[in-house]
Amino acid sequence: MMRRLLCVASCLLAGVAEARITLPMLTAAEISASCEQALTLGAARAQQLAQGRVDGPVLHGWDRMMASVENTVGPVYILAYVHPDKTVRDAGEACIVEYTQFETSLYQDEALYAAISDVEPQDAIDAKLKQDLLIAFADAGVSLPPERRQRAAAILTELQSLGQRFARNIRENNTKLTFSGDELAGLPASYLEQHDVQPGGSLTVGFDYPDYGPFMRSASNESARQRYYTAFNRRGGAENLELLDRIVELRHEYAGLHGLESYAEFVLQRRMVGSVARLDRFLTEVGAVTREAEAADVARLRAMKAEDQGRPLDEVQLKQWDRSYYIEQYRQATAQVDQEALRAYFPTLAVRDWILAVTATQYGLRFEPADVPVWHEDVVYYDVIDQHSGERLSGLYLDLFPRQGKFKHAAAFPVRGASTLQGRTPISVLVTNFDRNGLTQGEVETFFHEFGHGVHGVLSRTRYVSHAGTSVERDFVEAPSQMFEEWARRPESLALLQAHCTGCPVLGEDQIRRLDVARRLASGMRYARQHLYASFDFQLYQNPPQSAQALWEQMTAQTPYGYAPETQFPGAFSHIAGGYASGYYGYMWSEAIALDMLSAFGTSIVNPQVGLRFRNLILARGSEQSADAMVRSFLGRAPSNATFFDEIRGQRSAVQ
CATH class of the missing domain: 1.10.1370.40 (Neurolysin; domain 3)
Structure with a gap:
């Protein structure tokens, strides 16, 4: 397998037209060896570029170098997330950390930065690549004083390691919950059969979406929904809350190394939105629309819950664990669409x-x-x-x-x-x-x-x-x-x-129309939730470091549903621990x-x-x-x- 990997790289460097290229299936030992070899070779080629010892244009040499490294790191990256063997996943994660260190050293190399700065673009595509690379060098801290540059490198490495631990805690959480008796009320027969539940038996489920989603849409027992919702929103564990707080702290420090007040400012300057001020305006505009639409949706579903429970409306509050269930009831009542029945279609x-x-x-x-x-x-x-x-x-x-x-x-x-x-x-x-x-x-x-x-x-x-x-x-x-x-x-x-x-079964014209109606029902609630996630992410990275959990509790307490006690959603919010930080x-x-x-x-x-x-x-x-x-x-x-x-x-x- 190692020979195959090297052959791909050498064929590319020789300019040979590719036949079918597929991903190598590496063992843990092969990942470690190939990762070390690819990064060592990549570093050597980077030095050749920095010293002007490259045939042809500098940007062409850069492309060959990056492709040769990706030949190894790309396959390793996916294996780290999906391979059935934990030793392979662990070896993949270690390689990704090493790649982060390689990439940081690449973009902090002053001689390489000078070589790219001296490039004379031949056309607009060259000019765009040069611009992108110079931005990457700047963001990595190539122009920072040596001590701050070293600190930036250390932060990037630690962030990669923390992000992997955060994702691993969710991915490898094999907690199971058991429900029985009245807790199974409302669950479709097909769902119970799929989980081998016999009459009078119990249901055991984990955190995979085929388990969780149908349960929350269909279980009529509120306490069962609350128990599952709470566990699902604690699946990252207390450790992930600590990891996220450390990630936020490090990103704030990283922005400070660049003379910026917040990590949001650091990130948004490179995005379409362009600035903190423009994002703030966008979220304000969207918030005004979602609040109005959400209020109407919540009023409808709260009335459904009151009627369902036979209680006065002023005594009923729609809770977080009610959302999926009553949206589904609303869709069935209004559009005659049963999501679980759709699986046959x-x-x-x-x-x-x-x-x-x-x-x-x-x-x-x-x-x-x-x-x-x-x-x-x-x-x-x-x-x-x-x-x-x-x-x-x-x-x-x-x-x-x-x-x-x-x-x-x-x-x-x-x-x-x-x-x-x-x-x-x-x-x-x-x-x-x-x-x-x-x-x-x-x-x-x-x-x-x-x-x-x-x-x-x-x-x-x-x-x-x-x-x-x-x-x-x-x-x-x-x-x-x-x-x-x-x-x-x-x-x-x-x-x-x-x-x-x-x-x-064939979807008829009327069914398709009703599916469209069902999709649009409670859209105000759906987008208000997206707005909440985006606003939470923005506040977390726009302000000085603070407890992510405390901020989440504060922000959700202001929603129509309130904070769900004992939940720890930030510990399961992988997006903002990873690449969507200040970008949700x-x-x-x-x-x-x-x-x-x-x-x-x-x-x-x-x-x-x-x-x-x-x-x-x-x-x-x-x-x-x-x-x-x-x-x-x-x-x-x-x-x-x-x-x-x-x-x-x-x-x-x-x-x-």
């Missing part, structure tokens, strides 16, 4: 094949399965082929189902970036934790969303690997995938599902852009002509241009928030 593997077909039609592709080495028997691999030229563009792995020790959420991992300069094809890995039998409406949308991230990676055709795929600004990166969620809703694309679901607002910011970009498709959502434009102007370009420039090019105008505000109010229909 959306079998998981049929949905997978449907998404592949929709994507292929939209972007002019073929997805061809191939038998390649994988880390678990559930994983499948596809070659991504251009439909018109027959060229193999990239590779895509799908790892769809939960298992012990696996990453618990849904994400697309861009493990290998494109570089047309080197004839280098990209690879993405889509990781989810779906029910094997079928999906709800929200889970279908999640599948489309994450697949959109994967497509952003595998359709990348950038000159340089540093610009590949989802390397765009963090507050734009969600936009292409959020836009793709619409294909899960429109009648035109839903009609294509039947070709991949022989024998499944990006989900709403980018959704506003996504909904606006949909206007280009008009009423025909399955539109290969517009799809090809989107592929070429957005997906293929990675970060070769700024996100704002790409969006303006695609729309032919500046983006607008108007459609997003309609979505918050539940006034935007996806059914044309």
Whole structure:
């Protein structure tokens, strides 16, 4: 396996056109050895660049160096999150820490910084890479005095280690809860059968989403919902609260090393939003819309709870653990949509094949399965082929189902970036934790969303690997995938599902309309929750270090539901312990852009002509241009928030 890894690197350096490249399945020992070798080789090549001992343009040498390191670190990164063997995951995490140290030393190298500064760009793409690299050098502290530069390096290494521990505590929490008797009331028969619950028996569940989501939507016993909700929101443990507080403290210190007042200021200057002041205005505008919409939703659901319990309205408060249950009751009563019953309409593997077909039609592709080495028997691999030229563009792995020790959420991992300069094809890995039998409406949308991230990676055709795929600004990166969620809703694309679901019940026109109504019901509550998460993240990183748990309790106490006693949500909020720190607002910011970009498709959502434009102007370009420039090019105008505000109010229909 080591020889194979080295062969990939040497073939790339020689400029040889690639055959199919797949991810190596490494043991823990192979990870340690290959990581050390790749980083040592990368450091040597960096020194050659710094000393001017490189053939050809400096930026070309940089690209070859970064690609050779990614050949090892990319595969190791995904194995650290999904491999069934804990020793492999642990070795992967250790390699990632070593890579963080390598990357920091790279961007703190004054001679290398000077070499990049002296580059004379040949065109706009070169100029963008030079600008991006100089920003990365500045952010790493290359211009800081030696003592502060050393401290910056130490902080970045510690942050990587703390972030891994934070994620590991959630990923490897195997706590089980048992419910029985009246606690099982309301749970669907299919859910009980799936968990082998016999009449009069007990139900044992963990924190995987196929366990948690259906329970919270369906269990009519409030105390059971409260118990599960509390445990789920403590799954990071007390240690994660301590880790998060340390992470916040270190990030504040890091911003201070750069002469800035807050980590939010440090981060936002590099994003589309541009500044703390502009984000504050955005959150204020969104907050005004969500508060109004949320108040109406809460009033409806609180009245439902009062009627359900036979109590006066003034004696009833809607609690955090009531939200999913009463939203589901509201949807069933108003739109006659039962989320659990939808699993029969959306079998998981049929949905997978449907998404592949929709994507292929939209972007002019073929997805061809191939038998390649994988880390678990559930994983499948596809070659991504251009439909018109027959060229193999990239590779895509799908790892769809939960298992012990696996990453618990849904994400697309861009493990290998494109570089047309080197004839280098990209690879993405889509990781989810779906029910094997079928999906709800929200889970279908999640599948489309994450697949959109994967497509952003595998359709990348950038000159340089540093610009590949989802390397765009963090507050734009969600936009292409959020836009793709619409294909899960429109009648035109839903009609294509039947070709991949022989024998499944067919969604009729009225059912599709009701699904759209159900999606929009309680949208005010949903977006108010997103606004709360974004505001909490912003406050945590905009102010001097404080207890994340105390701030969360303070902020949730001001919501219509109040703080849920004994819960420790910040300890499970992986986004803000990781790369979305001071960036969670990006989900709403980018959704506003996504909904606006949909206007280009008009009423025909399955539109290969517009799809090809989107592929070429957005997906293929990675970060070769700024996100704002790409969006303006695609729309032919500046983006607008108007459609997003309609979505918050539940006034935007996806059914044309």
